[in-house]
Amino acid sequence: xxxxxxxxxxxxxxxxxxxxxxxxxxxxxxxxxxxxxxxxxxxxxxxxxxxxxxxxxxxxxxxxxxxxxxxxxxxxxxxxxxxxxxxxxxxxxxxxxxxxxxxxxxxxxxxx
Amino acid sequence: xxxxxxxxxxxxxxxxxxxxxxxxxxxxxxxxxxxxxxxxxxxxxxxxxxxxxxxxxxxxxxxxxxxxxxxxxxxxxxxxxxxxxxxxxxxxxxxxxxxxxxxxxxxxxxxxxx
Numbered sequence: 001x002x003x004x005x006x007x008x009x010x011x012x013x014x015x016x017x018x019x020x021x022x023x024x025x026x027x028x029x030x031x032x033x034x035x036x037x038x039x040x041x042x043x044x045x046x047x048x049x050x051x052x053x054x055x056x057x058x059x060x061x062x063x064x065x066x067x068x069x070x071x072x073x074x075x076x077x078x079x080x081x082x083x084x085x086x087x088x089x090x091x092x093x094x095x096x097x098x099x100x101x102x103x104x105x106x107x108x109x110x111x112x
Numbered sequence: 113x114x115x116x117x118x119x120x121x122x123x124x125x126x127x128x129x130x131x132x133x134x135x136x137x138x139x140x141x142x143x144x145x146x147x148x149x150x151x152x153x154x155x156x157x158x159x160x161x162x163x164x165x166x167x168x169x170x171x172x173x174x175x176x177x178x179x180x181x182x183x184x185x186x187x188x189x190x191x192x193x194x195x196x197x198x199x200x201x202x203x204x205x206x207x208x209x210x211x212x213x214x215x216x217x218x219x220x221x222x223x224x225x226x
Contacts, residue, residue, distance in 0.1 A: 042116075044217070045214045088155070096213070099157040099170065102155045
């Protein structure tokens, strides 16, 4: 059975801090690793990673995948209160359009 | 361009009842997936529909069933509701023919079973 584990489960930081969120996965016939941000209800897409060692960046957020060690990290630099959310990591296996297996999520709280 | 929409927003049902949740995919998308998210947990895959057929299913009992219509919209039906079915039900749409296409999520339906 596919499994995705995120750490830490929760994190409290102050504005301006840099955070690193971790995601390890065991996904049969792995195809891609996705990161989502969930603030109230709908998870919103951040990154999709398919190749090892290639960093994806969007503003202050970046992510990288290590397919040998089966993990990914999400970095957020110069955090802002608007970054407070649940960050979800999901693995996709089998097909490029198949189901996503989610981790439990990391609850990030950024204090002013 | 409307994103993924779901209805209703909230729903309260009693144990043993049946419920139907609805989802309209993002314009141009042809595949709909349903997820259950219990409080404090990540979403869990229920099933995926494409071309009006269930294509993939997670570890959910037969009480959970679905349907996809010719306009790609979808319904999730849950029979004989249990207290443990209380959760946020998320619908996600995507485009099957594009490899590695991300799934776009709707705002969800919050189901409470009493």
